[in-house]
Amino acid sequence: MVRTTTLRRVCRGVVAALCATACVASVAACGSASGSSDHTLKVGIKFDQPGLGFKKSGTYEGFDVDVARYIANQLGYTDAEIEFKEAPSKQREAMLQNGDVDMILASYSITDERKKAVDFAGPYFVAGQDLLIRSNEKGITGPQDLNGKRLCSVTGSTSAKVVKEKFAKEVQLMEQPGYAECATALLSGIVDAVTTDDIILAGLAAASRGKLKVVGKPFTQEYYGVGIKKDADSKEFATKINDAIEEMIKTGEWERAIETNTKGTGYRPDPKYNPPTPDEGE
Template identity: 70%
Template sequence: MNGSSRLFTGGNASTKRFWRALLAALCAVACVFSLSACGSDKEDGKIRIGIKFDQPGLGFKKSGTYVGFDVDVAKYIAKQLGYSEDQIIWKEAPSKQREAMLQNGDVDIILATYSITPERQKVITFAGPYFVAGQDLMVRAGDTSIQGPQDLNGKRLCSVTGSTSAVTVKQRFASEVQLMEQPGYAECATALFSGIVDAVTTDDIILAGLASSARGRLSVVGKPFTQEYYGVGIKKGDTALARKVNSAIKEMIADGSWKRALQENTKGAHFKPDMKYNPPKPEEGE
């Protein structure tokens, strides 16, 4: 037995407790730098996918399960990559954390109404797009006073704080509308129900999900005035994975699964995607 070994076995009880505490601290530090050495969130044979947990019709956590168009597309991609549904680890991907989650290796891919932008492409790689959304308006069912952005003068709108939709309203309609910003679209829908605002604005497919969950009490106007290309977020530079994801999206469109998933998740909202841009051509990141 060498001298260093005697340090751990010899001495009184307090000395032994000191060395045990030191070992625990050293292991904790090592875990920070090498998660694989002390156990990590990544499991062999699993794929970790980031989605939204709070967007009806897109990514929504419901009684321990996950439903929505983004979820269905993610499941299809995972299957094409060789993973069954029980091999998927779902991770919540809030908008502000998406880039960091990919850069830190917390997830393998992200499908979370993730618009492809030049700024984001500087730090991550996108595959797709798998859907092209457009900013639109949602009103109370039966309200015909707003039939498009041309009818916004003097109206009260709601959108989410920090969203691209809120920025667009400020840039294009600041002199015409009163904008209320809320932390989430559920709060905006509540404000619309109660008459505090006249319309909610964000991407049309997000509005369609909200309208669908409202069971006929809300409706989407159907006059989009921007284009948002939803991509699959991937760690920067992984072009091999981007090609595989794009191939899966193309197959999903070709066999009709894409159309069925879109219809199922927007049922009752009278939603029709802009056919000028949909289905899209997934060619990003290759």
């Protein structure tokens, strides 16, 4: 009887130990499957550009965001595996070089100077400098009408310089830290127009609920690219991104993303350049 009782106790102990081991293994396995994964794509975007890259109540929206999601999905990442990070203009090259992000879609124009520091895929959009005016404005139909007018642009931007040098030397310039501040100045009548890339202006117009409009006569071309780190694998990475952009254009998702993010503004990208052929880096 004593032996039987002892045997039962030993058996119960062994079973308990096995169960404990199994539970630990199970938890470890579950943790590996559903916990944090290194299968994450870090994408730099703007957080303050309505219609392009905009952070709102913990979510992200805009044309750049939609293109980034499409590319990520084509590369094998789910939406949950995309980590969006703010990419201010002055920090974009450093973020790529330091590995803070895997790619950047943040109204990032492809230029020879930037290509010295980073590589690009794309372009996925060709913007053009344009003007944003009040919806009831009749006297401004293009940059040539800005002489004697008050124009707003962001501090350090070359947009206002282009207007002054090429079209209206007598324009009065007001500089603000961001385009949202320029839009506010336009709505309140402090300035007569805002200038930068047309798709940025279209986003501001959409946010104004019909109070602002884009003139619709772009006078420059800005080729938006996907910035990636310059390394031994960048050419292959660029090719995969370009394939995804081509697929987005082919399926109509590219055009739908434009329409969704500029809804109600009447904005149409310049058909002479859009949709573009993504061939950078190939």
